[in-house]
Amino acid sequence: MAIRVGIFGYGNLGRGVEQAIRRNPDMELVGVFSRRDPAKVKIKTPGVSVYSEDALVNQEVPMDVLILCGGSATDLPVQGPKYAALYNIIDSFDTHAHIPEHFADVDAAAKKAGKIGIISCGWDPGMFSLNRVYASAVLPGGTPYTFWGKGVSQGHSDAVRRIDGVLDARQYTIPVPAALEAVRAGKAPELTTREKHTRECFVVAAEGADLARIENEIKTMPNYFDEYDTTVHFISAEEMARDHAGLPHGGSVLYSGVTGADSENTHVIEYSLKLDSNPEFTGSVLVAFARAAYRLNKEGQCGGRTVLDIAPAYLSPMSGEELRAHML
């Protein structure tokens, strides 16, 4: 019998999860749950219904894992513990500073209910976190680096959209090639924020808007842009739709460390992602870890987990024997 999966929240990420489930024959989508009017939510999987949040609370649809696809700011801190009390859950909570408290909340609820709750799953946090931990455990005392992009930052795009006179905006985060090359060469450089990434904005402005003022407001925006070299391009709505409709992203976790009696040998580890669709890749990671959540709970385990707590074999549909014969 397939692993029965529910999706709560049908934005970009929920749609990415839906696509990923289709590519895993051992998994089955049993329902999409939404706070919007279910009648107005059209999904892509034939034969699967859309339900209100009440149906989740009332456990109307039997399922093995619920994938929470809400936002980290206000949705997941509430939904994580609430639904870990009812289902095995998994989320992509990505506010790094608040991970410890979110973990504690989900852990307590999941333990009490005898369920598994995996938080902060995706690529950063997620696949990048795994690589940070593997690298630093293998080469203690080395230097870690994370580069993001080239890719669309939705948070930065939203920040630009909030400026007066801006109709639409897309912000790309771009690693500085010289910085990447120095790290790859094992030089372990010290890099400032400005030396690691540049930012490039494509902006559709309202007719008659003061473009110089908009550009200045972007470049000087605290936290988002003031510590970076930023380029601003004003384009038409047509150009935005034609050239910037996708949500590509990616990046690299690099780590360099030394070994040898005199630290004479340098080693560089790099994990890189080039993603045409950030939400579809994130959804794919969530689905692989949903398989792990189901299996862990079936073994009788419960409580909070992160990607760091889960042996890789739990993610694969292959058995231990198959993995040893074909994948080691």
Add this chain to the structure above:
Amino acid sequence: MAIRVGIFGYGNLGRGVEQAIRRNPDMELVGVFSRRDPAKVKIKTPGVSVYSEDALVNQEVPMDVLILCGGSATDLPVQGPKYAALYNIIDSFDTHAHIPEHFADVDAAAKKAGKIGIISCGWDPGMFSLNRVYASAVLPGGTPYTFWGKGVSQGHSDAVRRIDGVLDARQYTIPVPAALEAVRAGKAPELTTREKHTRECFVVAAEGADLARIENEIKTMPNYFDEYDTTVHFISAEEMARDHAGLPHGGSVLYSGVTGADSENTHVIEYSLKLDSNPEFTGSVLVAFARAAYRLNKEGQCGGRTVLDIAPAYLSPMSGEELRAHML
């Protein structure tokens, strides 16, 4: 109290493990064991003794984990099960075709003794295996690639050394740049053995040896060279000592897969290693997993394991709280 580690076998890998232990303050080398005369084995860690194999069999030195640093052809198939009956062990068994039977042997012995036995740990098998499993679980149906090099293949170097008239040899395995680039671009090319790697040999020949015959014997050697484009350079013993003393290696595990309703989005995952010293990096991986072996056994677990069966958190000296706060 530090984790007490023993090393059995003091060749390149054993010396690499010794160096790695020094960089992990929670670990302590308690003894090096050798089949050579212990009086003739000089190690680099002050205050640590060298013992005969008898001392291992008689359990003369209390330890938490024994790291087996012998060869895969004849040493490890015997030593793995033999010492898993007495200690938590870990090895770098790398004959891919025989992993299932080696696992079964170590698993049976370790279960019976209540110990943990981790096999096939290093970078391939090891870190590369982890990345193959993570990538294929996240993007099912994608295309995996493994490239090795640029680096010294000890097996191929040994094969050249066995040719009549060859005094010394070093063989470098080199990925074909065009193949790597096509994979990185997400083109998922079909590649023959010849299209993926070239081989470059540096050979010191005996005086008066027939160089054309040696070159021909190398290039046509079945399994080792006949399916590759191989370049042969004859050099002096001085040049060999000056330019080819190191054991650098590395490589990349690449994986490309698609998502989306019409498979319209391509994703490329790459894990790359650039290693100045193959045995010191492999030793560093073994030591990180030795920490896991100790912890798993302390929890009461026993039996055979591979890197795929071990949650990443077990490798790190950090606690779960520290990992969630700083590494996710």
